[in-house]
Amino acid sequence: xxxxxxxxxxxxxxxxxxxxxxxxxxxxxxxxxxxxxxxxxxxxxxxxxxxxxxxxxxxxxxxxxxxxxxxxxxxxxxxxxxxxxxxxxxxxxxxxxxxxxxxxxxxxxxxxxxxxxxxxxxxxxxxxxxxxxxxxxxxxxxxxxxxxxxxxxxxxxxxxxxxxxxxxxxxxxxxxxxxxxxxxxxxxxxxxxxxxxxxxxxxxxxxxxxxxxxxxxxxxxxxxxxxxxxxxxxxxxxxxxxxxxxxxxxxxxxxxxxxxxxxxxxxxxxxxxxxxxxxxxxxxxxxxxxxxxxxxxxxxxxxxxxxxxxxxxxxxxxxxxxxxxxxxxxxxxxxxxxxxxxxxxxxxxxxxxxxxxxxxxxxxxxxxxxxxxxxxxxxxxxxxxxxxxxxxxxxxxxxxxxxxxxxxxxxxxxxxxxxxxxxxxxxxxxxxxxxxxxxxxxxxxxxxxxxxxxxxxxxxxxxxxxxxxxxxxxxxxxxxxxxxxxxxxxxxxxxxxxxxxxxxxxxxxxxxxxxxxxxxx
Amino acid sequence: xxxxxxxxxxxxxxxxxxxxxxxxxxxxxxxxxxxxxxxxxxxxxxxxxxxxxxxxxxxxxxxxxxxxxxxxxxxxxxxxxxxxxxxxxxxxxxxxxxxxxxxxxxxxxxxxxxxxxxxxxxxxxxxxxxxxxxxxxxxxxxxxxxxxxxxxxxxxxxxxxxxxxxxxxxxxxxxxxxxxxxxxxxxxxxxxxxxxxxxxxxxxxxxxxxxxxxxxxxxxxxxxxxxxxxxxxxxxxxxxxxxxxxxxxxxxxxxxxxxxxxxxxxxxxxxxxxxxxxxxxxxxxxxxxxxxxxxxxxxxxxxxxxxxxxxxx
Numbered sequence: 001x002x003x004x005x006x007x008x009x010x011x012x013x014x015x016x017x018x019x020x021x022x023x024x025x026x027x028x029x030x031x032x033x034x035x036x037x038x039x040x041x042x043x044x045x046x047x048x049x050x051x052x053x054x055x056x057x058x059x060x061x062x063x064x065x066x067x068x069x070x071x072x073x074x075x076x077x078x079x080x081x082x083x084x085x086x087x088x089x090x091x092x093x094x095x096x097x098x099x100x101x102x103x104x105x106x107x108x109x110x111x112x113x114x115x116x117x118x119x120x121x122x123x124x125x126x127x128x129x130x131x132x133x134x135x136x137x138x139x140x141x142x143x144x145x146x147x148x149x150x151x152x153x154x155x156x157x158x159x160x161x162x163x164x165x166x167x168x169x170x171x172x173x174x175x176x177x178x179x180x181x182x183x184x185x186x187x188x189x190x191x192x193x194x195x196x197x198x199x200x201x202x203x204x205x206x207x208x209x210x211x212x213x214x215x216x217x218x219x220x221x222x223x224x225x226x227x228x229x230x231x232x233x234x235x236x237x238x239x240x241x242x243x244x245x246x247x248x249x250x251x252x253x254x255x256x257x258x259x260x261x262x263x264x265x266x267x268x269x270x271x272x273x274x275x276x277x278x279x280x281x282x283x284x285x286x287x288x289x290x291x292x293x294x295x296x297x298x299x300x301x302x303x304x305x306x307x308x309x310x311x312x313x314x315x316x317x318x319x320x321x322x323x324x325x326x327x328x329x330x331x332x333x334x335x336x337x338x339x340x341x342x343x344x345x346x347x348x349x350x351x352x353x354x355x356x357x358x359x360x361x362x363x364x365x366x367x368x369x370x371x372x373x374x375x376x377x378x379x380x381x382x383x384x385x386x387x388x389x390x391x392x393x394x395x396x397x398x399x400x401x402x403x404x405x406x407x408x409x410x411x412x413x414x415x416x417x418x419x420x421x422x423x424x425x426x427x428x429x430x431x432x433x434x435x436x437x438x439x440x441x442x443x444x445x446x447x448x449x450x451x452x453x454x455x456x457x458x459x460x461x462x463x464x465x466x467x468x469x470x471x472x473x474x475x476x477x478x479x480x481x482x483x484x485x486x487x488x489x490x491x492x493x494x495x496x497x498x499x500x501x502x503x504x505x506x507x508x509x510x511x512x513x514x515x516x517x518x519x520x521x
Numbered sequence: 522x523x524x525x526x527x528x529x530x531x532x533x534x535x536x537x538x539x540x541x542x543x544x545x546x547x548x549x550x551x552x553x554x555x556x557x558x559x560x561x562x563x564x565x566x567x568x569x570x571x572x573x574x575x576x577x578x579x580x581x582x583x584x585x586x587x588x589x590x591x592x593x594x595x596x597x598x599x600x601x602x603x604x605x606x607x608x609x610x611x612x613x614x615x616x617x618x619x620x621x622x623x624x625x626x627x628x629x630x631x632x633x634x635x636x637x638x639x640x641x642x643x644x645x646x647x648x649x650x651x652x653x654x655x656x657x658x659x660x661x662x663x664x665x666x667x668x669x670x671x672x673x674x675x676x677x678x679x680x681x682x683x684x685x686x687x688x689x690x691x692x693x694x695x696x697x698x699x700x701x702x703x704x705x706x707x708x709x710x711x712x713x714x715x716x717x718x719x720x721x722x723x724x725x726x727x728x729x730x731x732x733x734x735x736x737x738x739x740x741x742x743x744x745x746x747x748x749x750x751x752x753x754x755x756x757x758x759x760x761x762x763x764x765x766x767x768x769x770x771x772x773x774x775x776x777x778x779x780x781x782x783x784x785x786x787x788x789x790x791x792x793x794x795x796x797x798x799x800x801x802x803x804x805x806x807x808x809x810x811x812x813x814x815x816x817x818x819x820x821x822x823x824x825x826x827x828x829x830x831x832x833x834x
Contacts (some may be wrong), residue, residue, distance in 0.1 A: 007645075041639075453666065
């Protein structure tokens with residue numbers, strides 16, 4: 001069931017809201033849990049068992065850790081406190097078992113496809129078996145949530161939940177299951193389990209956010225699909241200019257699709273009074289690659305920072321390397337170099353999390369290199385900037401930064417989308433060796449199953465999204481502004497948006513239904 | 522008034538407004554039939570139609586059939602079309618056209634479906650029938666193309682024009698088998714409905730399978746052949762006639778054997794032209810004054826497909 005489908009928007013959500021409202025407060029979380037499992041089964045059938053098993057492992061690990069803490073407290077109360085090192089070791093075993101099982105399963109499932117592909121030519125029985133392993137919907141997202149739960153219980157940030165159904169709900173909550181955002185138990189659990197009444201404010205605000213997500217996905221992202229798909233899948237037939245257009249359009253498509261789905265997710269959760277974290281903050285306005293990743297897929301970056309970067313920074317090995325780096329390099333360089341090991345691990349994990357292909361590992365290393373160089377060269381850039389008289393907030397510098405970031409982001413996304421690393425390099429090569437300016441004006445663009453009218457809709461849609469991003473960047477909350485309009489203007493505006501989505505959306509006959517792009521990761 | 526009741530009434534009023542707006546605007550979007558530019562065809566002028574999914578709209582080129590035999594028809598294939606959608610679209614077309622022959626491309630018979638997809642499509646149809654603006658929202662494109670002169674796809678009469686080539690190199694893909702592929706219950710039900718509709722209206726239903734290494738197999742051939750025999754239908758499996766048709770997998774597919782490109786479609790259409798001439802009562806309309814527009818369209822078509830200066834022109 002897709003978030004943009006009529007059955008979801010007109011039956012599933014309203015039906016659930018009705019049942020939820022009629023239920024006693026205590027049973028409301030279970031109502032949402034049942035709906036989440038039904039939602040999951042409608043997409044993945046029997047693979048729901050994997051989700052349940054993952055929740056069981058998560059819950060069990062939490063209980064194990066809680067049991068160790070309880071034993072320690074009991075021993076302390078009895079006058080024979082447990083050795084702290086022993087307790088820590090035992091708790092680490094619990095984390096290693098729980099998180100290990102979850103991460104190993106994730107890696108096995110994600111890697112099996114590529115191993116099967118590699119073994120395919122041998123025709124072995126193993127390749128056939130591995131090829132049949134299906135990835136449960138949202139596995140990459142709920143696994144990270146499960147690991148964060150276990151880690152947070154370990155660090156004492158949250159208490160282990162005694163109710164396994166609540167852990168299951170935390171992992172399976174239907175709006176976030178497809179492609180996040182990656183939530184933390186401490187952020188969402190209390191609202192999820194409180195069973196509060198639905199409110200007019202939450203419903204109207206949530207519905208508006210949901211509508212905005214549908215707008216982004218149906219008006220722009222799904223309409224761009226044939227163009228991007230054709231260019232990337234048949235890049236050898238394309239001129240360099242068309243490959244450049246394809247890379248730019250893919251970047252737009254990915255942002256609009258992913259952020260649109262997150263808008264739908266946040267909006268739906270908001271309707272039920274559940275607040276989930278933002279995943280995007282106008283990423284294309286970033287001035288550096290590091291800032292881009294603080295604005296793009298925010299919850300993945302935050303997860304990697306909290307559960308990979310910080311723990312690794314505190315290991316003896318990492319500290320020793322850091323010390324050597326500080327001794328070897330002085331000042332700023334030494335400070336940057338001491339974090340090189342955890343930083344490298346973060347970007348490798350970022351790449352591998354997206355998939356087993358070499359292009360994903362390259363994608364992680366690409367940003368690792370850029371972020372590292374950005375940090376190392378920052379003082380030199382600042383000196384240069386001052387020497388040539390560029391003001392840090394001036395328009396010329398912003399233009400240079402904008403151009404630089406556009407180039408970096410589009411290049412990264414080209415490799416990310418290319419059908420293999422070598423294809424990515426070939427496409428980059430073709431941009432320089434086969435560039436044809438004529439193709440941009442000779443009607444070639446109309447040969448990708450998109451008509452002039454499609455391009456018109458895409459263009460207007462992109463402009464609207466850009467304007468909204470600019471407004472958000474200035475800290476203006478559009479829904480708050482709309483809320484104070486007079487009712488006639490507010491309703492007229494909302495009716496107009498609904499009509500625009502219905503009339504100009506890329507859905508129904510003649511269009512291929514497009515799954516949320518990040519659901520594949 | 523209590524805030525809860527007040528908010529409930531506000532919500533109900535807003536939704537009533539949505540329903541009213543959609544209901545009021547729906548007539549503006551309601552075409553005579555739902556297949557794109559088929560609406561531009563004068564009523565009861567099409568002698569044959571093609572129904573199917575993307576294998577359908579990439580295989581039969583109506584303007585080629587007009588050019589060689591003077592058969593007037595339209596390709597109603599739609600991307601990823603399922604049997605039930607094909608059936609409802611077929612009924613729509615029958616409201617404005619009276620074809621003598623229906624060519625049904627068989628790939629969609631095997632398109633996988635489950636309860637969720639069936640329910641989703643039924644619900645979409647239910648909503649769409651009440652609010653046609655949802656079902657036919659793309660009508661704005663026709664208005665746009667007519668008013669601006671851009672996007673003139675009508676010269677192709679439903680064919681998906683693709684000239685790129687990406688070779689299929691997998692060799693022989695049809696291996697004789699005694700097994701029959703399973704036809705889903707829903708697909709079979711709607712195939713029966715289309716067959717029944719054709720029988721009641723005296724339309725000659727011909728099943729055909731487009732050459733496609735990626736989509737076709739002998740098991741599927743067996744299943745369709747058995748169905749065709751059971752109901753005495755004609756069935757042309759072009760996957761078994763590759764040499765007669767002259768398919769060159771190095772040149773005639775744009776996506777490694779999934780779909781035919783324009784050059785493959787020309788070959789398949791040429792074969793189908795001979796088949797229709799021998800096995801149907803379709804008539805040559807080229808000298809019929811009611812079809813003079815088709816000759817104008819042919820000129821535009823030949824320009825669009827870079828065929829000017831070739832045979833017959």
